[in-house]
Amino acid sequence: NAGVMQNPRHLVRRRGQEARLRCSPMKGHSHVYWYRQLPEEGLKFMVYLQKENIIDESGMPKERFSAEFPKEGPSILRIQQVVRGDSAAYFCASSPRAGGQSSYNEQFFGPGTRLTVL
Amino acid sequence: AQTVTQSQPEMSVQEAETVTLSCTYDTSENNYYLFWYKQPPSRQMILVIRQEAYKQQNATENRFSVNFQKAAKSFSLKISDSQLGDTAMYFCAFNGGSQGNLIFGKGTKLSVKP
Numbered sequence: 090n091a092g093v094m095q096n097p098r099h100l101v102r103r104r105g106q107e108a109r110l111r112c113s114p115m116k117g118h119s120h121v122y123w124y125r126q127l128p129e130e131g132l133k134f135m136v137y138l139q140k141e142n143i144i145d146e147s148g149m150p151k152e153r154f155s156a157e158f159p160k161e162g163p164s165i166l167r168i169q170q171v172v173r174g175d176s177a178a179y180f181c182a183s184s185p186r187a188g189g190q191s192s193y194n195e196q197f198f199g200p201g202t203r204l205t206v207l
Numbered sequence: 208a209q210t211v212t213q214s215q216p217e218m219s220v221q222e223a224e225t226v227t228l229s230c231t232y233d234t235s236e237n238n239y240y241l242f243w244y245k246q247p248p249s250r251q252m253i254l255v256i257r258q259e260a261y262k263q264q265n266a267t268e269n270r271f272s273v274n275f276q277k278a279a280k281s282f283s284l285k286i287s288d289s290q291l292g293d294t295a296m297y298f299c300a301f302n303g304g305s306q307g308n309l310i311f312g313k314g315t316k317l318s319v320k321p
Contacts, residue, residue, distance in 0.1 A: 129313075132252075134308040137307075184307075196307075196309065201250050
């Protein structure tokens, strides 16, 4: 059973371009979390999706960022008109069960995509 | 706000020695889960150990154990018989989000010296 896959592993964009990050969850997992890790920082939650639904996007900037998890295919985190401050490592984690307050749903992390904005 | 604090940005330990990494957190919840993740230079996030808040017994996984003090909201990680492969960033986390998302500390960079 393959683990969580993310691609590309490294992405370089110039300011103003678009960045698309892809995450394929583990087989049988229909829940995906996206996290961002700025240099010298811990991971910060961005968005939680189930198939075809955004459940919680409270950690995602309101502008330029969007996420989707279609019925078929990987989850996509899209950043429009990237700026230097978007340079970070972006991780996705998948889970077999729905998340909930104080409940345990083990999250399996992908290797991350390192985005560099020139 | 729910927060996780790791007060040791960097630590070092000699190979085969024992080291303890500190973590405190803040939550008003009574039931939650706590985790320690390891992030080696490859950047892959690896779950080291987890603790259920309703369990009084401290979790243990081989050379890794925790000291969980619920009243003090403290969750330290002890690594015994340190190995060179333990060199990594270590993140403390708990699932404090309303949808089970993890809240992470800033991490402790551990170096194991030969």
